[in-house]
Amino acid sequence: MQDLLLGLSLGLGAGVTPGALLSLVITASLRGGFRAGARLACVPLMSDLPAVVLSLTVAEAMPALVLRVLSAAGGLYVIYLGVMTVREARTAQPPQPGAAAPSSAGEILRAVAVNLLNPHPWLFWIAVGAPAFVTAWHHAPGAAVAFAVGFYLVLCGSKVALAGAVGAGRHKLTPRGYRLILGTAGLLLAVAGAVLSFRGLSPQGL
Template sequence: MPELLMGLSLGLGAGVMPGALLTLVITASLRGGFRAGVRLACVPLLSDLPVVLLAVTAVGALPEALLRVLSVCGGLYVVYLGVETLREARTALPPRPGEDAPSSAREILRGVVVNLLNPHPWLFWIAVGSPVFLTAWDRAPAYALGFAGAFYLVLVGSKVALAGAVGAGRNRLTPRGYRLLLGASGVLLAAVGVALIARGLAPRAYS
């Protein structure tokens, strides 16, 4: 079931990728501990449903040739993210919290707004997630649901694990460990991007 493995790999890369939501998760964990970080880590489960529905509906109406183009472009985008993550991993430092400590409800609302306004989920589901999801759905709905489930399981789970590491003690998340984690996710993202490019170029990939 390659869709399941692809979902796990993409979920891990997206889960630890530097960005606004990851910063909010770490900041909340530093301020309020593990439980505060978990609330922010679960934000994609609240905010991504309209993104997924709109992206899958739009891509589902496209002809096969455009699906191939989307897959190749999405693969190039994922490779780019991997390379950028590797470059940042050389000097990256764990984010530090700000001065304000908003309430839990305010933090969650801010996380939802940030995620909806973030172009990465939209770009991912239009260029990467939807072509994979629709191709898997044509084979069997269980494969498509397995891809989406694996993606969000690891995306949220990796953020929860990071929140646990930060909440358990600030000294456990060292700059070196953070850089190694980012470097590994960068390599994984680049490899998945190459696989998506190959899928888009392969004959009868969407038949």
């Protein structure tokens, strides 16, 4: 259960934290409505595979001590992201609609390219996701699967939900509501980072 909750928290934080892909999702929703944004919200399911496979392969071959250090360092990185998200939420503004959207296929290809070239998924899986997954797998494979499923369920689901809110309201998404979403995500990220760091520093962490 703890691994599932960790995956859910990290997924929500990563899902609504400002970034290149989230900007594309929101912009597509503003231009073309919910369906346009929802398509891009699921892009991580297609584009994260190289980072996941490479990170898990490397992490599986690492000694337990190295995984503990990575887990602690990754937790600090997640705490940093959470704090920065809370700070950005104070003055964040919902993206404004732009020009007409390109074709759906063109949007998806663009989003896949953006996500593959974005260092954040790679950093997350190398420093956070892979150590957490391997640790859970050593304890119980089901827990590792729950972590990964929970992470991607909420990562994509939160983007889909935001696409729905933006698409339905279009110009009605208030700065206050947007800031509340980001601030909550930042707090969850910080808490999840603290859990990861504690696991890494604890002798029973792995």
